[in-house]
Amino acid sequence: MADLARRALLRGVGGIGAAGALAALTGCGVRPAYVTAADRTGPDRSARDRSVDFANWPLYIDVDDHDKQRRPTLDAFRRRTGISVTYNEEINDNDEFFGKISPALMNHQRTGRDLIVISDWMCARFVRLGWVQEMDRAAQPHVAKNLDPLLRTPHFDPGRKHSVPWQSGITGIAYNRRKLGREIRHTSDLWKDDLRGRVTLLAGLDEAFALLMQGDGVDITRWTADDFHRMIDRVRAQVHKGQIRRFTGNDYIKDLDSGDVLAAQAYSGDVIQLQADNPDIEFVVPEEGAELWAESLMIPNLADHKRNAERLIDYYYEPEVAADLAAWVNYVCPVPAARDVLASSKDKDRAALAEDPLVFPDDAMRRRLAIARDISPRERTAYAKEWDAIVGL
Structure with a gap:
């Protein structure tokens, strides 16, 4: 393996x-x-x-x-x-x-x-x-x-x-079910008070944006500028609130495993490996959907x-x-x-x-997966600037 x-x-x-x-x-x-x-x-x-x-x-x-x-x-x-x-x-x-x-x-x-x-x-x-x-x-x-x-x-x-x-693979949410003491079923569950300061999101715009839009009910196969700015406003508010501990690369793996973080935007392939050593880690495709890449x-x-x-x-x-x-x-x-x-x-x-x-998604999971419309060259410079200002890159 x-x-x-x-x-x-x-x-x-x-x-x-x-x-x-x-x-x-x-x-x-x-x-x-x-x-x-x-x-x-x-x-x-x-x-x-x-x-x-x-x-x-x-x-x-x-x-x-x-x-x-x-x-x-x-x-x-x-x-x-x-x-x-x-x-x-x-x-x-x-x-x-x-x-x-x-x-x-x-x-x-x-x-x-x-x-x-x-x-x-x-x-x-x-x-x-x-x-x-x-x-x-x-x-x-x-x-x-x-x-x-x-x-x-x-x-x-x-x-x-x-x-x-x-x-x-799938970009969804990984969380520690035992330590959190509840299920995560929606992207909005990340913003609840019991996760304040214990959530991480991915730092890369291309990696992060689709799941966050889906949490707002957006069809990511045809998202718009309004959808993007609404997502940015939501993430900015959660940063100011102290809900998001930090934005990560793949180092969220270490944070989840140690328990410093209880929920993280994550890749499905990582979680298979994490679960081998820590069965308390679960991966969820939110009910609103997740990105298939x-x-x-x-x-x-x-x-x-x-x-x-x-x-x-x-x-x-x-x-x-x-x-x-x-x-x-x-x-x-x-x-x-x-x-x-x-x-x-x-x-x-x-x-x-x-x-x-997470290797062969079942029918229920497949219905909630979608491939996002990519960010066009015309959009990228402005959108990346907005996103990076929040992430702190």
């Missing part, structure tokens, strides 16, 4: 850094960085060079129990197809990786990578800028068949033509091995392979059919994952 260190790396804060970088590229209404569809593809060397260069986050794939350098699912792919995978754990932050490869992409140059995994809010920028290629779904029958319907139509990429979820696979412009990359993506959408990955990373599996594979396992731990709603 993966450890909590992975979550600390997975979602870079979407604040001014990337917003500023994007503004520099697209300021004054000019789009010098935009790449037209005709300029996104190049000669594909897949047939004669049977390889793929795959950039991912650390600790985000299965590893062999006895040899941490081996990754069983990638090894099986190579044996089956003859395609070797150069796997680089080089993505530590969305903004940082954006800065690393943006010079090549804006200048119509190869990045040296055939496949990347970034958070969907960052994927939105790549799609807008024309920096990633449309995939050939005819060559990806398992994606077409097995991708979770909840993840098929994000606002930034209708029909998922340019992206395929690697793993998914993903980190997604994309093929950058001018990738040398596009067909091989598409084949690798499709391989991970075979239920048996998806089950192996889900058993290790413990996030929401984007392949619901993997549940039956795990349920039939003779290994008790693997079989138990099939019944975990």
Whole structure:
């Protein structure tokens, strides 16, 4: 099983850094960085060079129990197809990786990578800028068949033509049921007096805003400026009241575990790991709803091995392979059919994952999940400024 260190790396804060970088590229209404569809593809060397260069986050794939350098699912792919995978754990932050490869992409140059995994809010920028290629779904029958319907139509990429979820997750509320002495069922429960000074929220605007809007009954698939400002006013009032202890990165994990904090805006994948050591920690999708997000696979412009990359993506959408990955990373599996594979396992731990709603959300939970409309470039600078003034960044 993966450890909590992975979550600390997975979602870079979407604040001014990337917003500023994007503004520099697209300021004054000019789009010098935009790449037209005709300029996104190049000669594909897949047939004669049977390889793929795959950039991912650390600790985000299965590893062999006895040899941490081996990754069983990638090894099986190579044996089956003859395609070797150069796997680089080089993505530590969305903004940082954006800065690393943006010079090549804006200048119509190869990045040296055939496949990347970034958070969907960052994927939105790549799609807008024309920096990633449309995939050939005819060559990806398992994606077409097995991708979770909840993840098929994000606002930034209708029909998922340019992206395929690697793993998914939920931003909800984690709390210590025993120490709090009551249930949390609504986002508004965070503002009750018995939690004053014992609540944390996520510091990143992209990570935090959707759940807080949902608490006000907003449909986050089509939220408006009024919805945003109403959410900001509510959070500002709770800060002034002393309700919010602080805004956090992944260090909320430590606060929850120690009991310094009783309730926190949290990621579902973290809670699975926390519960192994502290069964008093619970995760809730509020009745008003919670955000479903993903980190997604994309093929950058001018990738040398596009067909091989598409084949690798499709391989991970075979239920048996998806089950192996889900058993290790413990996030929401984007392949619901993997549940039956795990349920039939003779290994008790693997079989138990099939019944975990934080890996395979049940029907009641699924009805309360939604993918948020992303923050547009025009909105981002002003909204990030307002949010950061509250958070204290």
